[in-house]
Amino acid sequence: MLQQIYGTDDVTPYWIADMDFPIASPITNVMQQLVNRELYSYEFDSQTVFEAISTWNKERHNLDLKPEHFVQVPGVLSAIAMLIRDFTHEGDGILIQTPVYHQFRRLIESAGRQVINNPLKIEGDQYVIDFEDYEEQLKSGNIAMILLCNPHNPVGRVWTKSELQKLVSIAKKYNTTIISDEVHGDIIFDGARFTSIASLDYNNSLTIIGSPAKNFGLNSISNGYIYSDNQMLREKIRATSSSMSLDHANAVTMYATIAAYQHGQEWFDGFLNYTQTTRNWIVDFMAKQLPQVKTFSPQGTNQIWFDFSGLGLKPKQLKALLTLEAKIALTPGTWFGEEDENFYRMNFASPLEKVQASLQLLKSKVG
Incomplete structure (x- = not known):
């Protein structure tokens, strides 16, 4: 893939939002126990999984989630795809805030829906929502859904509570469904505070929350977890998931998820501190050594x-x-809908020494 995309495989890859660290030992231990028992049966302890996610969010974000209000699906992208099909119709417009995770566009277009861009604006050293354009788009009557990314990938904004309240109040005005992708919601750095759409009491919203993929390096074995306090929305997606027999996990995923949320806090805190240090080093290095490059310091995400x-x-x-x-x-950056080809994203969830070596080599080539 490196050869196909970059024309060479002699590169250090920072292009996928996966971490480059060994996972937490409680997860490894429980998976090793599963292997040692030599039995992979039908089993899904949904109550324990949802309780573990709820407890984690209460402790980290003071977010009150009801375990019975979760719906489990195979993954985050499949969750978004199902929500698009359940709550919009072919030809409907779905609003995204570009530059944004490139899979949003693919999922919308592959479902026969229209992508409606609400481009973010740069104000000073960070991106902000263009609320004037946002409301004009909703006022048109062509928007059936807002697909929100919080924290925002790739620009690293953690939307403030006041920003989200404004976004929700406008959505309420036009009765527009909000789907909030919050899979990076725990990767929040000092000075920022995460607010979930689930805490804002908007009845016409669903939140993708609780995937351990980004937190714990379980990208290829994690499920997705949809949350809503709206029973009608919840039952609709639950029925869809069940009708396609997608409402059950596998043993490896289940045990890994429970171990992560019940026993992974110390490891995750260490991971967060480490990557925050790496972020700080990058921002400082670029400002002093490569000031020609504008660096947007992320409030969240890696x-x-x-x-x-x-x-x-x-x-x-x-x-x-x-x-x-x-x-x-x-x-x-063009992958995310950014028209200017000068923009690029870097995943820095890697050993600091490797990141330092790469950016120091870049500096030496720029001169």
Whole structure:
């Protein structure tokens, strides 16, 4: 894939939002116990899974979630795909706030719906929601759903409570469903505070919350968990999931999820502290050593967003600098709907020494 995307595999990859660390030992231990028992039976202890997620969110975010209000689905992307099909019709418009996780567009278009962009604005050193455009889009009557990303991937914003309240109040005005992707909701750095849509008492909303993928490095074995206090919405997605026999987990996923949320807090706190240190180093290094590159310091997520336009390079020259000379594989901003080819995203959930070596090599090539 590196050869296909970057034209070389002689690069250090920072392009996928996976962590580059061994997972927490409580998860490894419980999976090893599962292997040692030599039995993989039909089993899904949904009550324990949902209680573990609820307890975790109460302790970390003071968020009160009712375990019985969760619906389990195979994964985050399948959750979004099901919600799009259940709560919109072919041809409907679904609003996204670009630049945003590129799979949103694919899921919308593959379902025969229209992507409606509400581009974020840059104010100073961070991105903000363009509420004037947002309301104009909803006022048009063409928007059936808002697909929100909080914390926002790739720009790293953690939307404030007041921003989310404004977003919800406008959605209420036009009776528009909000789907909030909150899978990065625990990766929050000092100075920011996470607010879930589930805490804002909007009856026409569903939240994708509780996937251990990003927190614990379980990307390929994690489920997705949809939450809503609206019984009608919840029962509809539960019926869809059940009708396709997607409402059950496998033993590995179940035990890993329970172990993560019940016993992974110490490990996760260490991971969060480590990646915050890495973020701080990147921001400081870029400001002092590569000030031509605009760096958007993330409030959350392990993704950092760069604008390389200050280097004055053409797109092909910039790609060659990054991949062939500095030997780093970043994610092109165009994947996220950013029209300017000078923007790239970097996943920094990697050993600090590796990140330092990569950016120091980049500095040496820029001169």
